[in-house]
Amino acid sequence: MTYVAGRTLPLRVEIVRQFKRRRTMVMFGLLLALPWILVIAFKVGPQSNNPQGNSLRISDLATAGGLNFAAFALSVSASFLLVVAVALFCGDTVASEANWSSLRYLLAAPVPRDRLLRQKLIVALGYSAAAVISLPLMALAAGTLAFGWSDIQVPGTGETIPALDVLPRFGIVIGYALVSQLVVAALAFLLSTVTDSPLGAVGGAVGLWIVSTILQAVEALGTLREFLPTFWNTAWLDALAPELDFGGMAKGASISVTYAAILIAVAFRRFRRKDVVS
Amino acid sequence: MLVVALVVLGVSVWLLWPSAPGVRRAEQRITVVDGPKDDQRVEIDTTFFAPEGGGRVPAVLLAHGFGGSKDSVRAEALRLARDGYAVLTWSARGFGRSTGQITLNSPDYDVKDVKQLIDWLARRPEVLLDAQGDPRVGMVGGSYGGAIALMTAAHDARVDAIVPQITWHDLADALFPDAAGQGPETGVFKRGWAGFFFGRGGVVQNGLQAFSARPGRPLSPEEARCGRFLPEICDVYQTIGATGRATPEAVALLRRSSPVSVQGRIKAPTLLIQGQRDSLFTLAQADANARAVAGPVRVMWFDGGHDGGNGEADWLYEQSKAWLDRWLRREEPAAAEAFTITRDGGRDPGTRQRIRLHPSARAYPGLAGTATTAVPLSGPEQNIVNPPGGAPASISTLPGVGAALSQGNVSLSLDMPGQTAVFESAPLSRPLQLTGSPAVRLRVSGSGEVTLFAKLYDVADSMQPPNLPSGLVAPLRVRIPEGAGSAEVAVTLPAVDHLFAVGHRLRLAVTTTDMGYATPDEPATYRVALASPAMSVPTVAALTAGPAGIAWWTWAMPLAAVAVAALLLATGRVRPRRTPASPLVPVPRRTPGAAGGDAGEAPHPLVITGLTKAYRNGEKAVDDLSFHVEQGQVLGLLGPNGAGKTTTMRMMMGLIHPDAGEISIFGEPVTPGAPVLSRLGCFVEGPGFLPHLSGRDNLELYWAATGRPAEESHMDEALEIAALGTAVERPVRTYSQGMRQRLAIAQAMLGLPDLLVLDEPTNGLDPPQIREMREVLKRYARDGRTVIVSSHLLAEVEQTCSHVVVMHRGRLVSQGPVSRLLASSDGPSSNGHGPRLEDVFLDLIGEQR
Known part of the structure; x- marks a missing residue:
């Protein structure tokens, strides 16, 4: 018997299975093109007559240099575009197999259910991480080519941090962006194991995300809002402040990991007991 | 399903939320006897609010501001009563429907009135007593009401805690400030505010309602002259208002109504809440009060004041209540902070609304800060003129109206050309958080008595008008000795909390006029130069430090979640079914009788x-x-x-x-x-x-x-x-x-x-x-x-x-x-x-x- 459960559905195979899909290509194309679209928008739009900028908003500082531009690109995409990308990769992964009926053949191959979910989750998270990382990196490249390499100017106070000092912090920013998207990933993944409709899983995750964003605008909820998964989404801005403050990011990461752990556990538990009838 | 669960939760919370406890309200006129000889009978119009339900509770005397009445504080009284305090509000003598005349919280009049109100409280069955005739009582009030709290606490040891807000320490100094530090006798008359203040003592009005009030019956000449003021006070104001000079009698009279006259006698725990946007009673007044109080003191600088409304009333109420809870109910406080300040905290991540931060320090540092930063200023000696008649005048803030116009950080300031000497720093290379009163030394050349106004601007760039933090200005009077030609003066700039961002410059402007103050009519020319190039900027490092440590749930929640997740997975394992085969249907084997899986005998597919x-x-x-x-x-x-x-x-x-x-x-x-x-x-x-x-x-x-x-x-x-x-x-x-x-x-x-x-x-x-x-x-x-x-x-x-x-x-x-x-x-x-x-x-x- 040459069958070994631990060798089924190798990551390489799952990566190839997902990579050749059109939605993967389109999503990465969009994420990699967005920085260039923004560069063109800044170049075409009327130039500010005051290079220092009257107000020190992140959008006013976007053209100050590559690092500023990357921070800006991340700030405009983190709230929605990256959410959709992550929800797509994680929400589509199991539901689309069910939709194609290929899920039952994988399970009868047999790929053990826990292993199937694990491999699919790893690959989906990998694609999500690649999406989250590729956007700021491309923005950094595009911004550096378009606006030059210079020290970062901090939004708010306008202080300047040397570029080399800020590079590790940029790593923190990307790392936090990854962690904060973990909730979306886990939620989409759970929905993916529940429904046979990929659109339902992706849309459901994005929809719940939007509900959370709406709820957090209700100030009457007070500190309860801090426990909404979206509340700390912009906490990575603290990493670009002159005084590096991990407080908000720690809370955000804590919330994110908490939700993600439970949602993923529920996904595995449900899928184990599920009757696959698709 | 989740939505349904949330809706059910919401509705049940709505239904089960405890409704606010009821409050009983009783209005009565209390007759008190006051005056220097204790011979004047005055009827005080009061309302007593007591929480429903039995038991004796601590009492709070809730005082109103100048021009108000007991009705001005009704909402806060109800709130305190719902929170379990017996609250007595009253219209001070000369206000509302109380009789008597306005005495500016004189110990001979208003203080005696309040002592008798405390006597009245001691007889109420709802009020908790410390001893016979000594109720457990606190006093809360703003401005005029804050001063009566301080004065009463000094004269009546039965007061157990006070929360004076946006009030004065020395009324003479508040109306005749001198940033050169020579006292109110030579101070510059704060004409705008004084006029507004005394004007409101005539016919009772509240703020801008004065403009829309319907005319009542015609006033008699005496009423028109003094309104409801005590004639002595009225006479003093007539004098100082006309001359712009504080006579020794005026200073003495104003100080009798000020905590400066009772230094060290206030033993009650005191929470001093002062506004950062207040050109009438500046932060320096609260600073002086903090030093005058002998009991425990906490100082708060909030976002508001006489110039800037009050956008954080709830926060102030909570802090006041916490102070009362601590000292009247003897509840242990969550944190013992001596100094708390309101700062702009950027925008809320969820709502994008402006939020306020409240950094605290364990000790009140005073206006000199815990450290100082020397900021070099530069600028040549400059000629400035005092225009004849003092017009046109520069503008820093508009007393009484500024509150309505300058919501937020809009700066109204305007300096007249030719009247202003300017000294600037280089653009800052790092942010500078000023907390307190900066100090600078000037040399003024000219002759006689020179009236100047010093302001510290935050200059961003040439595109934006410079920002005068809080619209505050430091008036000063310099006397140049005969024949000397010039004099050096140490100037204490207004106390503010302000963040100068990187790239911004500090600009010291010295002008000869200000619309809010009385300035000399005689035209004159002065020369102003920096006596020392460095301006000393106080900072308080303890306030910038963020909250120490990270909330416990930050660690506990993910760990708990991982544990829950592990539990979910461990209990959710599907075990292989091991139900024994039905006895009615024996498992067939290829060879009957060979029940075991013998070697060579393959089981059925x-x-x-x-x-x-x-x-x-x-x-x-x-x-x-x-x-x-x-x-x-x-x-x-x-x-x-x-x-x-x-x-x-x-x-x-x-x-x-x-x-x-x-x-x-x-x-x-x-x-x-x-x-x-x-x-x-x-x-x-x-x-x-x-x-x-x-x-x-x-x-x-x-x-x-x-x-x-x-x-x-x-x-x-x-x-x-x-x-x-x-x-x-x-x-x-x-x-x-x-x-x-x-x-x-x-x-x-x-x-x-x-x-x-x-x-x-x-x-x-x-x-x-x-x-x-x-x-x-x-x-x-x-x-x-x-x-x-x-x-x-x-x-x-x-x-x-x-x-x-x-x-x-x-x-x-x-x-x-x-x-x-x-x-x-x-x-x-x-x-x-x-x-x-x-x-x-x-x-x-x-x-x-």
Whole structure:
């Protein structure tokens, strides 16, 4: 018997299975093109007559240099575009197999259910991480080519941090962006194991995300809002402040990991007991 | 479901939330006796609020501001009463419907009144007593009401805690400030505020309502002159208002009504709340009060004041209540902070609204800060003029109106050209958080007495008007000695909390006029220069430090979540079913009697025992199904739609969990993902391919997913069976139904499994392909493998299969070799041919022909 459960559905195979899909290509194309679209928008739009900028908003500082531009690109995409990308990769992964009926053949191959979910989750998270990382990196490249390499100017106070000092912090920013998207990933993944409709899983995750964003605008909820998964989404801005403050990011990461752990556990538990009838 | 749960939660909270406790309210006029000789009877209009329910509770005297009455503080009184305090509000003498005249909180009048109000409280059955005639009482009030709290606490030891807000320490100094520090006698008259202040003592008005008030009855000359002021006070104001100079009598009178006259006598714990936007009673007044109070003191600088409204009333209420709770109810405070300040905290991450931060320090640092930063200023000596008549005047803030106009940080300031000397710093290389009063030394050249106004601007760039933090200005009077020609003066700039951002410059402007102040009418020219280039800027580092540590839940929550997740996974394991085989149906073995799995005796490819699966509605899809398949058989699974064929096959594949019974393949029980499934090839309910990949890629990736070596796949043989030709390189989404069907059967045959299960394999195939498929299956079984085929085409089963299992409504109806099934039929049928499976089948399931 040459069958070994631990060798089924190798990551390489799952990566190839997902990579050749059109939605993967389109999503990465969009994420990699967005920085260039923004560069063109800044170049075409009327130039500010005051290079220092009257107000020190992140959008006013976007053209100050590559690092500023990357921070800006991340700030405009983190709230929605990256959410959709992550929800797509994680929400589509199991539901689309069910939709194609290929899920039952994988399970009868047999790929053990826990292993199937694990491999699919790893690959989906990998694609999500690649999406989250590729956007700021491309923005950094595009911004550096378009606006030059210079020290970062901090939004708010306008202080300047040397570029080399800020590079590790940029790593923190990307790392936090990854962690904060973990909730979306886990939620989409759970929905993916529940429904046979990929659109339902992706849309459901994005929809719940939007509900959370709406709820957090209700100030009457007070500190309860801090426990909404979206509340700390912009906490990575603290990493670009002159005084590096991990407080908000720690809370955000804590919330994110908490939700993600439970949602993923529920996904595995449900899928184990599920009757696959698709 | 989640939404429903949230709605249910919301509604139940709405219904079950405790409604605010009721408050009893009683209005009464209390007659008090006051005056220097204790001979004046005054009726004080009061309202007493007590929480409903029995028991004695601490009392709070809630005082109103200048120009107000007991009705101005009604809302706060109700709130305090709901929070469990007995609250007495009153209109101070000379205000509202109380009789008497305005005495500016004189110890001879107002203070005596309040002492008698405390006597009155001591007799109330609702009020908690410390001793006979000594109620547990605190005092809360703003501005005029804050001063009476301080004055009463100094004169009556029964007061247990006070919360004076936006009030004065020295009324003379507040109205005649001098940033050169020589006292009110030479101070610059704060004409705008003084006029506004005394003007409101006439006819009671509140703020801007004064503009819209309807005219009442005509006033008598005396009323028009003094309104409700005590004549002595009125006379003093007439003098100082006309001359702009504080006479010694005026200073003495104003100080009698000020905490400066009772320094060290205030023993009650004091929470001083002062506004950062307050050009009437500046932060320096609160600073002086903090030093004058002998008891415990806490100082707060909030976002507001006489110039800037109050955007954080709730926060102030909470802090005031916490102070009262601590000292009247003796509750332990959450944190013992001595100094708290309101700062702009950027925007709320959720709402994008401005939020306020409240950094605190354990000690009140005063206005000199805990450290100072020397900021070099530069600028030549400059000539400035005092215009004749003091007009046009520069503007810093508009007393009384500024509150309405300058909501937020809009700066109204305007410096007149020719009247202003300017000294600037270089652009800051790092942010500078000023907290307190900066100090600078100037040299003024000219002659006689020089009136100047010093302001510290925050200059961003040439595009924006410079920002005068809080609109505050420091007036100063410099006396240049005869013959000296110039004098040096140390200037204390207004106390503010302001962040100068990087790239901004600090600009010291020295002007000769200000609209809010009385300035000399005589034209004059002065020269102003920096006596020392460095301005000393106080900072308080303790305030910038963020909250220490990270909230406990930041660590605890993810750990708890991981634990919960582990629990969910550990308890959710599906154990292989080990139900013993039904005793009625002995597990058949190839050799009867050999019960054990003897070496050389291969177990049956498929044994199904007592298999049962019910739908959610309880209807059984498969009901106690038992049969077995022997090696080399081609078994036909026959039954009408809904007989449970597909459900049985899904259970064979481990896709569906049976409710009861057991399936074993080659002696191994089938569970989801059981390794023995690797010996099973299957095609159930249609093909399942990734549409974007080619047929070949699909098969190759499927085989790779099984984790078995590529050489075991027999890919070429499978592709031959699929017979797709060059189409095998095209994406599957371009395939016809028949092509997908053949590819799916080829996929099932990958690796030449020992047991092949095919569900309706000939669906969508054309007749030549059907015949081909029939041969493939027979050949497959001849090689010692086993094939199970379900079909609704009876002829198909008849021609392909050696054995048949007939199912109907989830139950086994018949099983055995096809030949025996046909032989068991009752004789030849009516049409003269031999028995046909169709007839037998219809017989079996009880349908009428």
